[in-house]
Amino acid sequence: MPAEAKTAAKAAQPPVRAAQPVNPPLTERQEARRRRILHASAQLASRGGFDAVQMREVAESSQVALGTLYRYFPSKVHLLVATMQDQLAHMHGTLRKKPPSGDTAAERVSETLMRAFRALQREPHLADAMVRALTFADRSVSPEVDQVSRQTTVIILDAMGLDDPTPAQLSAVRVIEHTWHSALITWLSGRASIAQVKIDIETVCRLIDLTSPQD
Amino acid sequence: MPAEAKTAAKAAQPPVRAAQPVNPPLTERQEARRRRILHASAQLASRGGFDAVQMREVAESSQVALGTLYRYFPSKVHLLVATMQDQLAHMHGTLRKKPPSGDTAAERVSETLMRAFRALQREPHLADAMVRALTFADRSVSPEVDQVSRQTTVIILDAMGLDDPTPAQLSAVRVIEHTWHSALITWLSGRASIAQVKIDIETVCRLIDLTSPQD
DNA sequence: CGGTAATCTAGAACAAGTTTCAGACTTGAT
DNA sequence: ATCAAGTCTGAAACTTGTTCTAGATTACCG
Numbered sequence: 001m002p003a004e005a006k007t008a009a010k011a012a013q014p015p016v017r018a019a020q021p022v023n024p025p026l027t028e029r030q031e032a033r034r035r036r037i038l039h040a041s042a043q044l045a046s047r048g049g050f051d052a053v054q055m056r057e058v059a060e061s062s063q064v065a066l067g068t069l070y071r072y073f074p075s076k077v078h079l080l081v082a083t084m085q086d087q088l089a090h091m092h093g094t095l096r097k098k099p100p101s102g103d104t105a106a107e108r109v110s111e112t113l114m115r116a117f118r119a120l121q122r123e124p125h126l127a128d129a130m131v132r133a134l135t136f137a138d139r140s141v142s143p144e145v146d147q148v149s150r151q152t153t154v155i156i157l158d159a160m161g162l163d164d165p166t167p168a169q170l171s172a173v174r175v176i177e178h179t180w181h182s183a184l185i186t187w188l189s190g191r192a193s194i195a196q197v198k199i200d201i202e203t204v205c206r207l208i209d210l211t212s213p214q215d
Numbered sequence: 216m217p218a219e220a221k222t223a224a225k226a227a228q229p230p231v232r233a234a235q236p237v238n239p240p241l242t243e244r245q246e247a248r249r250r251r252i253l254h255a256s257a258q259l260a261s262r263g264g265f266d267a268v269q270m271r272e273v274a275e276s277s278q279v280a281l282g283t284l285y286r287y288f289p290s291k292v293h294l295l296v297a298t299m300q301d302q303l304a305h306m307h308g309t310l311r312k313k314p315p316s317g318d319t320a321a322e323r324v325s326e327t328l329m330r331a332f333r334a335l336q337r338e339p340h341l342a343d344a345m346v347r348a349l350t351f352a353d354r355s356v357s358p359e360v361d362q363v364s365r366q367t368t369v370i371i372l373d374a375m376g377l378d379d380p381t382p383a384q385l386s387a388v389r390v391i392e393h394t395w396h397s398a399l400i401t402w403l404s405g406r407a408s409i410a411q412v413k414i415d416i417e418t419v420c421r422l423i424d425l426t427s428p429q430d
Numbered sequence: 431c432g433g434t435a436a437t438c439t440a441g442a443a444c445a446a447g448t449t450t451c452a453g454a455c456t457t458g459a460t
Numbered sequence: 461a462t463c464a465a466g467t468c469t470g471a472a473a474c475t476t477g478t479t480c481t482a483g484a485t486t487a488c489c490g
Contacts, residue, residue, distance in 0.1 A: 027487075030437090050353075055477060065439040067480085076477065135350040135397075138265075139405050146406055171418040178397030178415065179390050182350075186393075190354050191361055200393065203386040203422065210421055242457080245467090270447060280469040282450080291447065 034072055036062035041083045045129035053080060053129055074140075080133030081144045087130065088151050091116060095155060105160040110205040112159040113180060114198060120184070121194070128188045135185060152177055160208065168211040179204040249287055251277035256298045260344035268295060268344055289355075295348030296359045302345065303366050306331060310370060320375040325420040327374040328395060329413060335399070336409070343403045350400060367392055375423065383426040394419040 026034065040061035044053045055076055059069045073079035095115065100108040120127040137145045156173050157165060165173070183200045186192035192200075241249065255276035259268045270291055274284045288294035310330065315323040335342040352360045371388050372380060380388070398415045401407035407415075 029486090033438095051476095054475095065441090066478090067440085068438055070478070071437080074478095132351060132353075135400055136347060137404060138347075142404055142406050145404065149401075149406070168418075171414050174411075175390075175394050175415055175419045178401075178419075179393040182393030182397045185350055186364075189352060189357055189360065191357050191364070196389075199386050200390055203383075204390045204393075204419075206425055207418065207422060210425070244456090248468095266446095269445095280471095281448090282470085283468055285448070286467080289448095 033062070033064055033068070037064060037069060037072055037079070038083055038086050041079050042087070042126060045080070045083065046123050046126045049125040049128035050080070050132045052125070055079075077133045077137050077141050078144060080129055081137060081141055081148060084130040084134060084148055085144070085151065087126075088148060088155075091119060092151065092155055094119075095158075100159055104209065105162075106205040106208040108159045108161070109156055109176065109208060110202050112155065113176075113201050113205075116155075117184075117194075117197060117201070124188070127184065131181065131184050131188060135181060149177065152180070166211070169208075172207040172211045175207060176204050248277070248279055248283070252279060252284060252287055252294070253298055253301050256294055257302070257341060260295070260298065261338050261341045264340040264343035265295070265347045267340070270294075292348045292352050292356050293359060295344055296352060296356055296363060299345040299349060299363055300359070300366065302341075303363060303370075306334060307366065307370055309334075310373070315374050319424065320377075321420040321423040323374045323376070324371055324391065324423060325417050327370065328391075328416050328420075331370075332399075332409075332412060332416070339403070342399065346396065346399050346403060350396060364392065367395070381426070384423075387422045387426045390422060391419050 037058060040058045041053055044057055044061065053076065055069060056066060058079065059066045062069070064072075069079075073082060095112060100111040100115070102108040102111050134145060134148060153170075153173055156176060157163075160169075160173075162169065179200055183192065183197045187194065187197045252273060255273045256268055259272055259276065268291065270284060271281060273294070274281045277284070279287075284294075288297060310327060315326040315330070317323040317326050349360060349363060368385075368388055371391060372378075375384075375388075377384065394415055398407065398412045402409065402412045
């Protein structure tokens with residue numbers, strides 16, 4: 001009964017924090033450990049994708065005991081989702097510096113997503129590990145996955161140039177995110193070409209014009 | 216190196232067939248075994264979702280040795296994707312009997328998908344197992360996943376009432392499928408409500424009007 | 431500084447997916 | 461009916477994610 005075990009109550013275990021806002025403030029050494037772990041995770045993922053991220057190897061690479069790794073990230077999926085948060089933050093920073101240049105919101109969003117897509121293409125294995133973890137995550141990872149989703153939403157709204165989206169616009173953004181994730185999956189598993197992903201993104205971005213024809 | 220091992224060449228092993236068209240014709244007893252396995256799989260999945268489908272249990276429930284189970288379905292994901300093909304075929308049959316009644320293609324598609332969604336809601340654990348397997352599937356399962364995708368496409372085109380879709384319409388259908396899968400995932404992992412899934416489906420279905428305004 | 435609670439380490443142990451193997455059983459062709 | 465080839469079985473072994481434990485280390489409080 002591993003499913004039950006997972007939800008079983010535990011004693012104190014601080015290092016598992018929800019997101020950017022540190023839950024329990026980490027000491028410097030702890031912060032360093034956390035960084036080492038995330039770095040090792042990304043490195044192994046870059047090599048061979050989801051399967052190559054083996055918890056024992058991550059622990060060894062980051063010079064941390066296996067038990068400690070599990071204290072910081074309660075499962076492999078948690079670890080990879082955290083890795084994704086990390087990468088997303090990077091990307092958001094990069095994107096901010098060079099905002100998309102399109103005339104319409106739809107163009108800017110699809111330009112932004114295609115830029116992100118090209119970044120992922122440079123590290124396809126890493127992309128594989130992160131995206132598979134994201135879609136495989138069960139309820140126990142919901143808060144973290146949700147955080148990734150919110151982050152993505154912010155990036156898209158940024159590209160649209162919106163501060164105060166209407167509900168209809170938020171629906172469109174959600175649908176764009178769905179398409180983005182799922183299209184990535186089909187590409188990663190070799191069932192769709194890069195060109196097809198591009199078309200799908202451009203197609204779904206037209207929904208934006210549908211919800212804000214005044215732009 | 217399990218990744219390599221998985222792709223290693225094997226000797227003869229017929230029962231693994233691609234889809235409906237039997238690759239090597241199965242004997243009656245083999246067909247029966249296959250049915251028993253799929254039935255056990257669906258049954259266990261209905262109880263506890265992805266995690267509850269344990270290969271040893273499936274083997275025991277279906278009165279087949281573990282090795283045989285693996286000869287029929289080379290991995291747990293293959294098994295669950297095959298289970299999904301099975302259920303999809305059912306559903307397609309059911310849908311055919313009561314075609315959607317909406318006036319526009321968009322309405323009919325979203326009506327169809329919502330009907331499928333309600334069916335999934337009746338067996339949320341089974342849905343969980345199938346959808347998680349589908350999105351977690353790696354390249355080794357691509358043919359089977361693709362078959363599921365094609366089947367889904369047929370269902371949607373059916374609902375649209377189209378025989379000969381344009382490329383633009385096919386893109387729209389792909390985007391709808393992306394949204395469908397991803398929205399299901401967010402619902403299954405408790406990050407979106409049923410109402411939200413409904414809205415997302417209706418939103419994406421508007422893309423149809425965009426690609427065939429003459430309908 | 432001393433003590434105590436929390437944290438970390440090494441390593442064993444466990445769970446479930448997957449592989450392997452020897453021997454029994456089926457099938458299909460002669 | 462018989463033989464060869466292919467299948468199925470039961471059981472053990474192997475892999476990797478996850479949990480557990482006992483003892484060392486560290487952080488913090490007075």
